[in-house]
Amino acid sequence: MVLAAPYAVYLAVIFAYPFGFAIWMSFHDYFFAAPGAIIEHPFIGLDNYRAVLTDPGVRQAFGNIGVFLVINVPLTTALALLLAVALNRAVHARTFLGVAFYVPYVTASVAVVGVWLFLFNANGMVNTVLGPLAPDPSWLVNENLAMPVIALFVTWKQLGFFILLYLAALQNVSKELYESASVDGAGAWNRFWSVTVPAVRPATALVVIIALITGANLFTEPYLLTGNGGPNGESASPVLVMYQRGLQQGEPDFAAALGVLLVIGVLIVAYINRRLIERD
Numbered sequence: 001m002v003l004a005a006p007y008a009v010y011l012a013v014i015f016a017y018p019f020g021f022a023i024w025m026s027f028h029d030y031f032f033a034a035p036g037a038i039i040e041h042p043f044i045g046l047d048n049y050r051a052v053l054t055d056p057g058v059r060q061a062f063g064n065i066g067v068f069l070v071i072n073v074p075l076t077t078a079l080a081l082l083l084a085v086a087l088n089r090a091v092h093a094r095t096f097l098g099v100a101f102y103v104p105y106v107t108a109s110v111a112v113v114g115v116w117l118f119l120f121n122a123n124g125m126v127n128t129v130l131g132p133l134a135p136d137p138s139w140l141v142n143e144n145l146a147m148p149v150i151a152l153f154v155t156w157k158q159l160g161f162f163i164l165l166y167l168a169a170l171q172n173v174s175k176e177l178y179e180s181a182s183v184d185g186a187g188a189w190n191r192f193w194s195v196t197v198p199a200v201r202p203a204t205a206l207v208v209i210i211a212l213i214t215g216a217n218l219f220t221e222p223y224l225l226t227g228n229g230g231p232n233g234e235s236a237s238p239v240l241v242m243y244q245r246g247l248q249q250g251e252p253d254f255a256a257a258l259g260v261l262l263v264i265g266v267l268i269v270a271y272i273n274r275r276l277i278e279r280d
Helices: 005-026 047-053 056-089 094-106 109-120 125-133 146-170 175-183 188-199 201-216 220-225 238-248 252-277
Strands: none
Touching: 005 252, 047 252, 056 094, 056 146, 056 188, 056 201, 056 238, 094 146, 109 125, 109 146, 109 220, 146 188, 146 201, 146 220, 175 188, 188 201, 201 252, 220 238, 238 252
């Protein structure tokens, strides 16, 4: 208990208190005031939640994040597992390749966003290579392509972290299982599908849950890559809408209600996903 107390205090101060205050704020008419000013914040019940659920910008943001998750989560899971299996079999270059994949994850988002802006702007390298096949309007100002490009960016940036999770799980897979499968005549694909995939299922559950939570909290990438959620809000995320409505437009009660609904939604999706992946 004594050793755990500092971390418990940290969780209470950094997570529990702000979330509890956000819940309280979501049920009141709350707005920013001058420091020291005594302002009443009357209880308004579910009015903020009704405003959130009927707001077209919020519905659009949740649709955008749905597109993001449909692309990002399966792609992240599949690529991380395949690359981890390849790295696990590598002998000479395992450390170098592992570090190479991990570098984008620990690099500041602002720095790597600059690289992707250079690659995917109208006169960028990607359009130069594609020539007449380049989309018009270009990637990050195209309503249909902006969010998929962001999903690919996040997949690339965070892939190294998930590869390390799978590599750790693969170290615990018994080699006897692969030898038994080979004796039974299983090929490389059958060994992968029948031995590797079930053996790393707990790691897969963790990878998917983390990817879901990360995607639900998407903010930096649309804010920087597409200029605050453009074009026409097609790359806006719920967290970005919270920032816009809470800080830029001075509606913290609306933003708090949106945040509470987002947390509830993520918890439900993560629970369902865990039950589906970890079932016998």
